[in-house]
Amino acid sequence: MILALNWKMQLLPSQAGPWAERLAELSSNWPAGLELALFAPFTHLSALAAALRGSRVALGAQDLSAEQFGAHTGDVAAEMLADLGCSQVLVGHSERRSEHAESDRLIGRKLARARSAGLLPLLCLGEPWEVRQRGGQLEYSLAQLEAALEVAGEGPLRLAYEPVWAIGTGKSCHPEDAAQVSLALKRRLPGAAVLYGGSVNAANLAQFLRPELDGALVGGASLKLEQVAEMAALCG
Ligand code: PEP
Secondary structure (H helix, E strand, O other): OEEEEEOOOOOOHHHHHHHHHHHHHHHOOOOOOOEEEEEEOHHHHHHHHHHHOOOOEEEEEOOOOOOOOOOOOOOOOHHHHHHHOOOEEEEOOHHHHHHOOOOHHHHHHHHHHHHHOOOEEEEEEOOOHHHHHOOOHHHHHHHHHHHHHHHHOOOOOEEEEOOHHHOOOOOOOOHHHHHHHHHHHHHHOOOOOEEEEOOOOOOOHHHHOOOOOOEEEEOHHHHOHHHHHHHHHHOO
């Protein structure tokens, strides 16, 4: 089971190290089959890499540039993340798609860049509410995946099914619906891990621990260590 924590744009860099040291300490007693990853803002990664070194928690960034080294002011290259100690990266989170107008093509290029630097990409997919209302979630998520693969080709990849209307709203997806989307994604990409994300917390995680899903991507609830510890205990 995979528990992926997305801090979004929260906490200060000076708070990140002590938080992660505690996470590393606690996690040494968590279930053996649990895989943990923490996705944090760029500014926090250095402190987190030091705090998590030698622990079972993988470090990831929340985004990366689609470009190689060069004149790209404000961007962060995949190789820079790998050099800092990241092994994973989120790609195509719905907040990147909506707030930064990231297209499927750009997301596909980011996937390819991540892979070329040895980072494992966690591609986020999921439909807006109007699509869900007409029952188009399977087709929508598959089309997002297809568009990214068309650019990036085959290679190491994890997926997170995150319906846009469920992110940060307290309104999680029905577990059966999440399972159906996961199965469709797995049919397209056999062997890929598929996580569910969207208002997951310690009170509802158990519903998503089912054979069709490989874990959860947790946003808001990932900022509270007690919540993370409770969720980890459920993953035994
Ligand atoms: C996320 O940021 O990917 C997410 C799922 O957020 P939340 O858990 O807060 O809905």
